[in-house]
Amino acid sequence: MRLPLKISIYTAIIFILKLLSFNNLIASENENTCTLTVQVSEFRSNDGNVRVHLYDIKNKKSFPTKTTKANRRLISPISNHSSKVIFKDLPKSTYAFTVHHDENLNEKIDRSIIGLPMEGWGTSNNVKPPMRIPNFEECSFELNGDKTVNVKVVYSLF
Numbered sequence: 620m621r622l623p624l625k626i627s628i629y630t631a632i633i634f635i636l637k638l639l640s641f642n643n644l645i646a647s648e649n650e651n652t653c654t655l656t657v658q659v660s661e662f663r664s665n666d667g668n669v670r671v672h673l674y675d676i677k678n679k680k681s682f683p684t685k686t687t688k689a690n691r692r693l694i695s696p697i698s699n700h701s702s703k704v705i706f707k708d709l710p711k712s713t714y715a716f717t718v719h720h721d722e723n724l725n726e727k728i729d730r731s732i733i734g735l736p737m738e739g740w741g742t743s744n745n746v747k748p749p750m751r752i753p754n755f756e757e758c759s760f761e762l763n764g765d766k767t768v769n770v771k772v773v774y775s776l777f
Contacts (some may be wrong), residue, residue: 655706656767659718662700662739663774667722669695669702676713679755683717683742694721715758716743718770731775739772747773 659669672689674682681688695704697720719728720739729737743760746753760768 652708653762654765657704658769660701661771665697670719671704673716682755711763713759715755735775739774741770741772
């Protein structure tokens, strides 16, 4: 009769040890990932939503125009001419992102006849070079811990 009791105690000890090692595994995974919060402001209206496209350094050739190839894409509503987008569980790396105010909800950035954006846009580091599209190097930043980044949306004059 004592044998089942010993087996139960042994099983309980093994279970507790496995549970402790599982919790350590979860803790180490959380130490290797980060949260990026993107605060977007200065929308000209609360219409539509904001689309944020995040690219890592391995995907820098797709930045900023190949939005379907972004590593992660999030959409968020706009309220009081601002919005907050949160990317969770990101590996530590070098990143850059684009922001697009999709006012008419057509899932693309509308452009004028001469190719200028007619909807609001922005990039990480608030890079807005005149007469050209920003590149990954200008917009990139290191993410090695939780981070909040502020971006101001701009609109073309045409």
